[in-house]
Amino acid sequence: MFDINNIIDQFEFIIDTENEGKRLDVFLTKILDGYSRNYIQKLIKDGYINVNSKVVTTKKYAIKENDTVEIFIPKPVNLDVEAEDIFVEIVYEDDDVIIVNKPQGMVVHPAPGNYSGTLVNALLFHAKSLSNINGVVRPGIVHRIDKDTSGLLMIAKNNKSHNSLAAQLKDHSSTRKYIAIVHGNIVEDQGTIDKPIARNPKNRLKMAVVEGGRESVTHYKVLKRYQTFTLVECQLETGRTHQIRVHMSYINHPLLGDNLYGPKNSKIKYSGQALHAKTLGFVHPTTNKYIEFNSELPEYFVELIKKIEAINKIRNKE
Incomplete structure (x- = not known):
């Protein structure tokens, strides 16, 4: 059994008719935005997924209608996010901000089980400096859009810019x-x-x-x-x-x-x-x-x- 103090998020939902019979790992990968299939499979293997209040440790479990599925997300391990040579469209850039046009399907910042291929990985390769207000995993990120939403995002290259942009969002x-x-x-x-x-x-x-x-x-x-x-x-x-x-x-x-x-x-x-x-x-x-x-x-x-x-x-x- 995992340590409840190590959990940073928890989800619970009931399976409907449309999803009956699907593999547990396949379904969870689809429904949990930003988490990779490998990470979901590791959660299942490590006992972080319950079905009807019982731990399920097989990724091939076929979910059934009215099953109650609980997902527990543990604290991420500390690690450095690596720069990757990934193309991203830069609409504008100066010493303070970068405006990017994010494609559909790209995750904005790393999350457990998905530490590569994100916009942040691309930005770390492109920019010499980014604000660090949001930490190692989200450098420069002032706001975000969903993985399957495309379009413009503003990125802060230093903390002064980050605070200014964040204040404008807030007001x-x-x-x-x-x-x-x-x-x-x-x-x-x-x-x-x-x-x-x-x-x-x-x-x-x-x-x-x-x-x-x-x-x-x-x-x-x-x-x-x-x-x-x-x-x-x-x-x-x-x-x-x-x-x-x-x-x-x-x-x-x-x-x-x-x-x-x-x-x-x-x-x-x-x-x-x-x-x-x-x-x-x-x-x-x-x-x-x-x-x-x-x-x-x-x-x-x-x-x-x-x-x-x-x-x-x-x-x-x-």
């Missing part, structure tokens, strides 16, 4: 606009979702709108309506974990491809939420002048729009 003065494809047609041309977010009390893997949670505000604007989807711009006032994904799901318009908060079935088969951080603006830490950056929609996003438009044309002919 909601920075600009962060995202483009998303959501299910259904949003009737209003624009709106604001002002609902608090916290861990889902029934499923620790998810966030949710929870009374007493942290203040969370998302502004949205409809860019284009299709028959069964809507292209929207979402602007963050706050920056909670999964905020756009949770808020859009809350108003019954979850993101296309969102396996965690979206519908089980979709007319377009896609895995990985259709969400791109398109615009990023802030006051420069040294010049005190407002600067703003924009990025083009990535290829995967453009292809999704083409598929949606093709479906519309087919239906219109019918």
Whole structure:
């Protein structure tokens, strides 16, 4: 039995019909964002996974409907994060900040079992200096976006810049606009979702709108309506974990491809939420002048729009 004092996080959820019969390690790798399959298998082997209150140590265990699965995440071992020669698109760079355009599928910073191939590994190779306020594992990282979200991130090259950028995030003065494809047609041309977010009390893997949670505000604007989807711009006032994904799901318009908060079935088969951080603006830490950056929609996003438009044309002919 592990030492409970060594646990830094814990998740619990119940298996639904759709996931019945899947291998335990395969399912957990899919649902736990940022953790590698090797790390999940090690957790199982070392006794950190319970099914129906009993330790399961075989990765091939076939989960069953209504199984209660508990995952315990132990403290990470201390180690140095290595620089890796990984390409990352640099949109802007000076002595204080770097603006990167993160591709979909890249994890922002190392996590247990996933210490390579991240944006931080790439930044350590590229930059001579990064802020150290967030420690060895997250140098330069002021804010993050999910693995399957693409787009712009600001990186601090020194602690002075880090404090300035973090303060702007805290007082909601920075600009962060995202483009998303959501299910259904949003009737209003624009709106604001002002609902608090916290861990889902029934499923620790998810966030949710929870009374007493942290203040969370998302502004949205409809860019284009299709028959069964809507292209929207979402602007963050706050920056909670999964905020756009949770808020859009809350108003019954979850993101296309969102396996965690979206519908089980979709007319377009896609895995990985259709969400791109398109615009990023802030006051420069040294010049005190407002600067703003924009990025083009990535290829995967453009292809999704083409598929949606093709479906519309087919239906219109019918």
